[in-house]
Amino acid sequence: MIEFQGVHKIYDSGVQALKDVNIKIDKGEFVFIVGESGAGKSTFLKLIMREELPTAGEVLVNNYKLSKVKKKEVPYLRRTMGIVFQDFRLINNMNVFDNVAFAMRVVGASNRQVHKRVPYVLSLVNLEGKMRSFPLELSGGEQQRVGLARALINNPSMIVADEPTGNVDPEMSFEIMELLTRINRLGTTVIVVTHAHDLVEKFNHRVIKISDGTVVSDSGQKVKPVEEAPIPNVSSVEELAYKEEYTDYEEYDNYEPAEPEVPAEESTPAMASDVQAILDGVLTEQPDETAGKGGAEE
Ligand SMILES: Nc1ncnc2c1ncn2[C@@H]1O[C@H](COP(=O)(O)OP(=O)(O)O)[C@@H](O)[C@H]1O
Ligand SMILES: [Mg+2]
Numbered sequence: 392m393i394e395f396q397g398v399h400k401i402y403d404s405g406v407q408a409l410k411d412v413n414i415k416i417d418k419g420e421f422v423f424i425v426g427e428s429g430a431g432k433s434t435f436l437k438l439i440m441r442e443e444l445p446t447a448g449e450v451l452v453n454n455y456k457l458s459k460v461k462k463k464e465v466p467y468l469r470r471t472m473g474i475v476f477q478d479f480r481l482i483n484n485m486n487v488f489d490n491v492a493f494a495m496r497v498v499g500a501s502n503r504q505v506h507k508r509v510p511y512v513l514s515l516v517n518l519e520g521k522m523r524s525f526p527l528e529l530s531g532g533e534q535q536r537v538g539l540a541r542a543l544i545n546n547p548s549m550i551v552a553d554e555p556t557g558n559v560d561p562e563m564s565f566e567i568m569e570l571l572t573r574i575n576r577l578g579t580t581v582i583v584v585t586h587a588h589d590l591v592e593k594f595n596h597r598v599i600k601i602s603d604g605t606v607v608s609d610s611g612q613k614v615k616p617v618e619e620a621p622i623p624n625v626s627s628v629e630e631l632a633y634k635e636e637y638t639d640y641e642e643y644d645n646y647e648p649a650e651p652e653v654p655a656e657e658s659t660p661a662m663a664s665d666v667q668a669i670l671d672g673v674l675t676e677q678p679d680e681t682a683g684k685g686g687a688e689e
Contacts, residue, residue, distance in 0.1 A: 392418040392549070392580060393439055398448035400434050400604075408434040410604040412448070416582065418548065420612060421575040423591050424584045426601035432584045435601060436553050439582070440472060441465055453548065470498070473542030473579075475552035479534045481526040481541075487513065488522040491540045498545060512540045516570055532563025539570060549580035556587055568594060 393416040400409040408431045416422055424432045437443040438450050441457045450457045453471060460468055481490050491512060492505045500508075513519050516536040526534050535555060542550055550571065556564035568583075568590050575581040585591060591598055600608040 392416060392453055393582075394449075394451040395435075395438070396449045396451070398438065398445045398450060400431070400438065400443065401446045408604055409438075409445075409601075412601075412604075412606055414599065414606060414609070416580065417612065418580055419575070419578055421572065421581045421594075421596040422583070423594075423596055423598045424582065424601060425586075425588075425591060425598060426607075428586075430601045431604045432601055433553055436551055436582065436584060439551060440474065441468060470545065471548050473545075473547035473550045475535070475538050475542045475550060475555045477554040477557040479526070479531075479538045479558070481534055481537055483526050486523050486525050487518060487529075487537050490526065490537055491544050494541050495544050508544065509540075512544050515543070515574075516540045517566075530563070531559045532566065535559050535563070535567055536570070539567065539574075543574065543579075547579065549582065550574065552581070552583045554584050554586060556585065556590070561587075561589075564590060565593070572596075 393414075395412045395414045398409055398412040399407070401407045412435070424435060426432050434443065438445060438457070439452060441450075441452075441460060444458060452468065455468065457468075482493070485493065488509055492509045495505050495508065510519060510522065513522060516539050518533065518536050518540065521529065521533060521537075526537065529537070535558070538555070539550075542552075552571070555571075556567055559567060564587060571581050571583060572594060595613060597613045598608070598610045599606060
């Protein structure tokens with residue numbers, strides 16, 4: 392689902408951030424990207440999100456050659472990704488419910504869908520009791536769990552997180568990694584850049600180490616592609632909720648989004664840039680046919 396083929400990235404400054412990276416990450420994998428500061432980890436993620444293009448080589452995401460994806464199609468690509476930021480990027484004058492609901496509303500979800508799904512996703516990240524709180528009334532760990540809920544709200548095929556626990560205390564960091572692990576078990580690909588060695592050691596996930604722009608080690612795949620992964624056993628109320636969610640997801644996948652009341656593009660100029668960044672980053676819906684034009688290799 393993600394493939395780097397001989398990827399080099401040289402920034403305009405002349406810095407070579409990545410050198411001949413060849414990596415394949417399958418649907419359903421959980422991958423830690425580790426390495427020193429300046430190694431090229433964020434560049435690796437930015438290439439996946441098509442925030443940057445390679446200087447040479449090709450990056451493929453969900454069978455799209457990213458070099459062929461047109462600029463206006465990028466939002467559709469990003470909607471298949473749930474992006475989690477180190478600095479949370481919540482909207483401080485919206486409560487928790489609305490911070491999450493907002494990402495769903497802009498892709499045209501109905502009120503009914505929003506009111507059904509937002510509490511559910513907030514319960515997945517153990518925040519059902521905080522729906523009416525505002526971001527600045529929450530701890531760093533709680534804010535990041537809102538960020539995680541927002542990333543998940545539109546059922547992305549992958550979660551991409553650049554040092555998601557960088558501003559979170561160690562205990563909460565563990566909980567966030569555990570949440571990501573549970574989400575991954577349900578089939579979502581998870582790619583996490585982290586500095587936290589202790590966390591990497593506690594979880595038995597694939598570890599790709601980047602040093603000075605080069606992949607210097609790769610522990611290899613830890614899970615079979617998701618199609619072959621077993622459905623989790625129902626051993627708790629929580630997992631029962633997960634099972635129910637399978638149905639919900641299907642319903643959600645198949646609905647035809649209505650025209651948003653305020654089309655995202657029209658509202659762009661009036662938006663604060665951080666809001667726009669969030670829109671670009673967190674909206675997650677499957678690409679329509681136009682996203683594949685000239686780039687798809689089904
Ligand atoms: N936009 C940019 N322009 C120029 N150089 C950059 C840019 N972004 C990153 N770099 C440089 O590329 C290298 C890799 O950066 P980055 O991918 O952010 O590393 P990491 O996330 O591992 O700390 C560093 O030397 C960094 O200074
Ligand atoms: Mg970085």
